[in-house]
Amino acid sequence: MKRIRINSSAALWAAAAAVALATAGCASRGGSGGTQPAAAPAAAPAASARGGARAGMDAQGNVVDSSKVEAGSGRTVKSLNGYEGEITGNPARNSRFTRLQIGMSAKQVTDLAGPPTDQGAYVTGKAFIPFYFGSDRHRYEMTYKGQGRLVFAGGGMGDYSSGNLIWIIHNPNETGYR
Secondary structure (H helix, E strand, O other), rough: OOOOOOOHHHHHHHHHHHHHHHHHHHHOOOOOOOOOOOOOOOOHHHHHHHHOOOOOOOOOOOOOHHHHOOOOEEEEEEEEOOOOEEEOOOOOOOOHHHHHOOOOOOOOOOHOOOOOOOEEEEOOOOHHHOOOOOOOEEEEEEEEEEOOEEEEEEEOOOOOOOOEEEEEOOOOOOOOOO
């Protein structure tokens, strides 16, 4: 009888690779292999539980919490130079935001609306796309007490001062701080 010698480290690596592949395949399908009971149906959207109001808004379309408002909650508009953006909520009485248009630069906005109470920037998911050097890698947000928030789509890589207005959030109850 002929003996077959098995390299134990190679066998261990092969077994580990097989387990890793099987686990990754199951995870991508959302199960652990074999037959699984059907997943429970997803919960109904929270908007229907509040009588049609969206996150951060009341049933009349007024923004009550700017930090919770989601994109797509307002009306889409096209404005300066073909820019497309969104306007959410109803403007406060004597709002400085009524003079603003989607597509304006940050400088144009501050010339019309004045300096913000607070401001800041954050990155978007596009910042993590390898070799993506286009615009909208970051967002720049200005907050105005008693007026609302303005969101700008940032310029290209390393350009944190420019950008164009893409979202106006009217909120007469805005605290002015992010």
